[in-house]
Amino acid sequence: MGKDKWSKRAIKTILTNEKYIGNVILGKTYTGVFPNNKQQSNNGAQEKYLLEDAHEPIVEREKFEQVQEEIKRRSNVEIVYGKIKRKKTHYSSKKRT
Template sequence: MGNVILGKTYTGVFPNNKQQINHGEQEKYLLEDAHESIIELEKFQQVQEEMRRRSNVEVVEGKIKRKETRYSIKKEKKN
Protein backbone atom coordinates (compact mmCIF):
# COMPACT_ATOMS: atom_id res chain seq x y z
CA MET A 1 0.00 0.00 0.00
CA GLY A 2 2.98 2.32 0.42
CA ASN A 3 2.41 3.03 4.12
CA VAL A 4 4.89 2.55 6.95
CA ILE A 5 4.63 2.70 10.76
CA LEU A 6 7.57 4.30 12.58
CA GLY A 7 8.33 3.79 16.25
CA LYS A 8 7.48 0.08 16.55
CA THR A 9 10.63 -0.30 18.66
CA TYR A 10 12.65 2.08 20.81
CA THR A 11 15.94 2.14 22.68
CA GLY A 12 15.92 2.62 26.44
CA VAL A 13 17.99 5.10 28.43
CA PHE A 14 21.56 4.20 29.48
CA PRO A 15 22.46 1.75 31.08
CA ASN A 16 19.39 -0.14 29.83
CA ASN A 17 19.82 0.84 26.19
CA LYS A 18 18.53 -2.38 24.65
CA GLN A 19 16.03 -2.19 21.82
CA GLN A 20 12.49 -2.84 23.10
CA ILE A 21 9.10 -3.32 21.46
CA ASN A 22 6.89 -0.27 21.80
CA HIS A 23 3.66 -1.30 23.56
CA GLY A 24 2.49 2.32 23.85
CA GLU A 25 5.34 3.66 25.96
CA GLN A 26 6.31 6.01 23.13
CA GLU A 27 4.43 7.53 20.23
CA LYS A 28 4.12 5.72 16.88
CA TYR A 29 3.81 7.48 13.52
CA LEU A 30 2.03 6.40 10.34
CA LEU A 31 3.48 7.69 7.09
CA GLU A 32 1.15 7.27 4.14
CA ASP A 33 2.55 6.95 0.60
CA ALA A 34 6.08 6.73 2.03
CA HIS A 35 7.20 4.45 -0.80
CA GLU A 36 5.90 2.90 -3.98
CA SER A 37 3.07 0.51 -3.21
CA ILE A 38 3.31 -3.17 -4.08
CA ILE A 39 -0.47 -3.70 -4.09
CA GLU A 40 -3.36 -1.32 -4.62
CA LEU A 41 -5.37 -0.25 -1.54
CA GLU A 42 -8.60 -1.71 -2.93
CA LYS A 43 -7.00 -5.14 -3.51
CA PHE A 44 -5.41 -5.07 -0.03
CA GLN A 45 -8.79 -4.37 1.58
CA GLN A 46 -10.43 -7.20 -0.38
CA VAL A 47 -7.78 -9.65 0.83
CA GLN A 48 -8.15 -8.48 4.45
CA GLU A 49 -11.94 -8.98 4.26
CA GLU A 50 -11.49 -12.49 2.80
CA MET A 51 -9.02 -13.37 5.59
CA ARG A 52 -11.56 -12.22 8.19
CA ARG A 53 -14.30 -14.25 6.48
CA ARG A 54 -12.18 -17.43 6.51
CA SER A 55 -10.89 -16.93 10.04
CA ASN A 56 -11.89 -19.34 12.81
CA VAL A 57 -11.89 -16.44 15.29
CA GLU A 58 -14.80 -14.08 15.84
CA VAL A 59 -15.42 -11.20 18.25
CA VAL A 60 -18.71 -11.46 20.17
CA GLU A 61 -19.59 -8.70 22.64
CA GLY A 62 -15.95 -7.63 22.79
CA LYS A 63 -14.69 -11.15 23.56
CA ILE A 64 -12.64 -13.30 21.19
CA LYS A 65 -14.18 -16.72 20.56
CA ARG A 66 -13.52 -19.62 18.23
CA LYS A 67 -16.20 -20.60 15.74
CA GLU A 68 -17.84 -23.99 16.12
CA THR A 69 -16.28 -25.37 12.95
CA ARG A 70 -14.19 -28.47 12.52
CA TYR A 71 -11.53 -28.92 9.88
CA SER A 72 -11.74 -32.63 9.23
CA ILE A 73 -12.69 -34.71 6.21
CA LYS A 74 -13.93 -37.53 8.46
CA LYS A 75 -17.69 -37.80 8.58
CA GLU A 76 -19.48 -38.32 11.86
CA LYS A 77 -20.76 -41.84 12.37
CA LYS A 78 -24.52 -42.00 12.60
CA ASN A 79 -26.16 -44.93 14.37
Protein backbone atom coordinates in the same frame (compact mmCIF):
# COMPACT_ATOMS: atom_id res chain seq x y z
CA MET B 1 18.71 -18.93 -5.20
CA GLY B 2 16.50 -18.71 -2.18
CA LYS B 3 14.45 -21.05 -0.09
CA ASP B 4 12.62 -24.05 -1.51
CA LYS B 5 9.81 -23.63 1.03
CA TRP B 6 8.32 -20.53 2.62
CA SER B 7 7.06 -20.57 6.20
CA LYS B 8 3.47 -19.57 7.03
CA ARG B 9 4.82 -16.71 9.12
CA ALA B 10 6.92 -15.33 6.25
CA ILE B 11 3.93 -15.40 3.89
CA LYS B 12 1.64 -13.73 6.45
CA THR B 13 4.26 -11.04 7.09
CA ILE B 14 4.37 -10.25 3.38
CA LEU B 15 0.57 -10.27 2.98
CA THR B 16 0.02 -7.92 5.93
CA ASN B 17 2.93 -5.52 5.32
CA GLU B 18 1.54 -2.00 4.85
CA LYS B 19 4.65 -0.96 2.90
CA TYR B 20 3.28 -2.76 -0.17
CA ILE B 21 0.55 -0.08 -0.49
CA GLY B 22 2.96 2.81 0.12
CA ASN B 23 2.31 3.32 3.85
CA VAL B 24 4.87 3.43 6.63
CA ILE B 25 4.19 2.96 10.35
CA LEU B 26 6.71 4.65 12.62
CA GLY B 27 7.18 3.44 16.18
CA LYS B 28 6.56 -0.31 15.71
CA THR B 29 9.49 -0.88 18.04
CA TYR B 30 11.23 1.22 20.67
CA THR B 31 14.37 1.09 22.76
CA GLY B 32 13.84 0.71 26.49
CA VAL B 33 15.62 2.77 29.12
CA PHE B 34 18.80 1.70 30.88
CA PRO B 35 19.54 -1.02 32.03
CA ASN B 36 17.00 -2.72 29.73
CA ASN B 37 17.91 -0.70 26.65
CA LYS B 38 17.17 -3.39 24.08
CA GLN B 39 14.69 -2.99 21.23
CA GLN B 40 11.13 -4.05 22.07
CA SER B 41 7.87 -4.41 20.14
CA ASN B 42 5.54 -1.48 20.73
CA ASN B 43 2.24 -2.98 21.87
CA GLY B 44 0.74 0.32 22.99
CA ALA B 45 3.52 1.44 25.33
CA GLN B 46 4.30 4.40 23.05
CA GLU B 47 2.58 6.22 20.23
CA LYS B 48 2.75 4.97 16.64
CA TYR B 49 2.51 7.17 13.55
CA LEU B 50 1.06 6.25 10.15
CA LEU B 51 2.50 7.94 7.06
CA GLU B 52 0.16 7.28 4.15
CA ASP B 53 1.47 7.32 0.57
CA ALA B 54 5.05 7.70 1.81
CA HIS B 55 6.34 5.99 -1.35
CA GLU B 56 5.15 4.42 -4.59
CA PRO B 57 2.89 1.42 -3.84
CA ILE B 58 3.79 -2.04 -5.13
CA VAL B 59 0.25 -3.43 -4.77
CA GLU B 60 -3.08 -1.71 -5.42
CA ARG B 61 -4.79 -0.64 -2.18
CA GLU B 62 -8.02 -2.42 -3.20
CA LYS B 63 -6.21 -5.77 -3.66
CA PHE B 64 -4.39 -5.31 -0.34
CA GLU B 65 -7.70 -4.63 1.46
CA GLN B 66 -9.26 -7.72 -0.14
CA VAL B 67 -6.40 -9.83 1.20
CA GLN B 68 -6.83 -8.32 4.70
CA GLU B 69 -10.56 -9.15 4.64
CA GLU B 70 -9.82 -12.72 3.55
CA ILE B 71 -7.25 -13.13 6.34
CA LYS B 72 -9.81 -11.80 8.83
CA ARG B 73 -12.51 -14.12 7.47
CA ARG B 74 -10.27 -17.17 7.78
CA SER B 75 -9.14 -16.30 11.29
CA ASN B 76 -10.40 -18.42 14.16
CA VAL B 77 -10.28 -15.43 16.52
CA GLU B 78 -13.18 -13.03 16.98
CA ILE B 79 -13.29 -9.88 19.11
CA VAL B 80 -16.69 -9.31 20.76
CA TYR B 81 -17.16 -6.34 23.09
CA GLY B 82 -13.39 -6.01 23.46
CA LYS B 83 -12.95 -9.65 24.47
CA ILE B 84 -11.15 -12.22 22.34
CA LYS B 85 -13.02 -15.45 21.73
CA ARG B 86 -12.60 -18.39 19.38
CA LYS B 87 -15.03 -18.83 16.52
CA LYS B 88 -16.88 -22.10 16.24
CA THR B 89 -15.35 -24.62 13.89
CA HIS B 90 -16.96 -27.37 11.88
CA TYR B 91 -14.47 -29.94 13.09
CA SER B 92 -15.36 -32.49 15.71
CA SER B 93 -12.87 -33.77 18.22
CA LYS B 94 -12.68 -37.47 18.87
CA LYS B 95 -12.33 -38.60 22.44
CA ARG B 96 -9.64 -41.12 23.15
CA THR B 97 -10.73 -44.10 25.22
